[in-house]
Amino acid sequence: MANLPLTLIVGSEQVLVDRAVGDARAAARAAFGSDPERREVFLGEDDAKADLLEALSPTLFGEPTLIIIVGADQFEDSTFALIEQALAEPPESIALAVLHPGGVKGKRYLTALRSAGAEEVACPAIKKGKDTLEFLATEMRRHGRKTSPEALRTLHEAIGHDIPLLVGAINQLCADVESGPITEEHVRTYFAGVADMQGYRISDAVWDQRPVDALRDLRWSAENIGRGGVGPAVTAAIASGLRNLAKVQSLPSTVSQADAMAETGIKFDWQLRNVRARAKRWRPDRIARATVSLSDLDVAMKGGMRRGEALDADQKLHELEEYVVRTASRVDPA
Numbered sequence: 001m002a003n004l005p006l007t008l009i010v011g012s013e014q015v016l017v018d019r020a021v022g023d024a025r026a027a028a029r030a031a032f033g034s035d036p037e038r039r040e041v042f043l044g045e046d047d048a049k050a051d052l053l054e055a056l057s058p059t060l061f062g063e064p065t066l067i068i069i070v071g072a073d074q075f076e077d078s079t080f081a082l083i084e085q086a087l088a089e090p091p092e093s094i095a096l097a098v099l100h101p102g103g104v105k106g107k108r109y110l111t112a113l114r115s116a117g118a119e120e121v122a123c124p125a126i127k128k129g130k131d132t133l134e135f136l137a138t139e140m141r142r143h144g145r146k147t148s149p150e151a152l153r154t155l156h157e158a159i160g161h162d163i164p165l166l167v168g169a170i171n172q173l174c175a176d177v178e179s180g181p182i183t184e185e186h187v188r189t190y191f192a193g194v195a196d197m198q199g200y201r202i203s204d205a206v207w208d209q210r211p212v213d214a215l216r217d218l219r220w221s222a223e224n225i226g227r228g229g230v231g232p233a234v235t236a237a238i239a240s241g242l243r244n245l246a247k248v249q250s251l252p253s254t255v256s257q258a259d260a261m262a263e264t265g266i267k268f269d270w271q272l273r274n275v276r277a278r279a280k281r282w283r284p285d286r287i288a289r290a291t292v293s294l295s296d297l298d299v300a301m302k303g304g305m306r307r308g309e310a311l312d313a314d315q316k317l318h319e320l321e322e323y324v325v326r327t328a329s330r331v332d333p334a
Contacts, residue, residue, distance in 0.1 A: 005095035011123030020121040028095035032064035043071040064093040072100035075109045143174040146181040158191045199237030211328035231301035248279045
């Protein structure tokens, strides 16, 4: 009997996790001869056991499936028993990718998966500073490109410690700079609009309910980019995050990942997962209130509705700070 294709992905760095999942999918495609359907099971949810049982069940036509089990630190014995059964009697055309965020919780389940012959991929969080710069240099080499430490430092300073954005920036640079080393001048040319990127960092912090990070990033932007240029970029990014949140909340719970991305216009699967996780923490009435407040803020950033209502740069920054802290700090009761 063939073994069950099993990948164990351990760590919290989402870019690395996404790559490992992509590699697991490619391996399943090679093993089964066609692109597998992607099924996700979130172990922290009430229906996790039922969802996993359904995913492991044979399909009518035996279509290949990659089951991605998210949150292996939340395994329970009864749920893990389904994995053990699948390992003992592998279902046809099924592959598993088990995601564990790292740490000691659920360690005995990891040990069991390793003993079962799982291919393990380490995805540790990339620390700020030297580790990030080494990662960026490795990313450049993955593209077969040369660069300089100065160019990498400039890119890191422009975007900040946001690994997905940094990877996206390198992808763009490698695609647009057709030949030769990628220089500091190239980085400055392509990412002069850093206010937009910082705006998305602030937006993520607001909708993730991280008021301290939102305020810190906003003040960093004000100091390093200029108070006058921060407002429109930040409100536009926050509005984009709010629209995605509302779109995802309106989707049926049974919608597939591909259909959800098509409906919402979200381009990357990791972005969709992030928005889905946020959507669970926001009630529709809170989103409605945040929308009204954001509309008022946008008017204030653009000069007010009537003559004499325009704010100076310091007043605009105060309004922005008040909005991001107030909005990000609201916590729904459990």
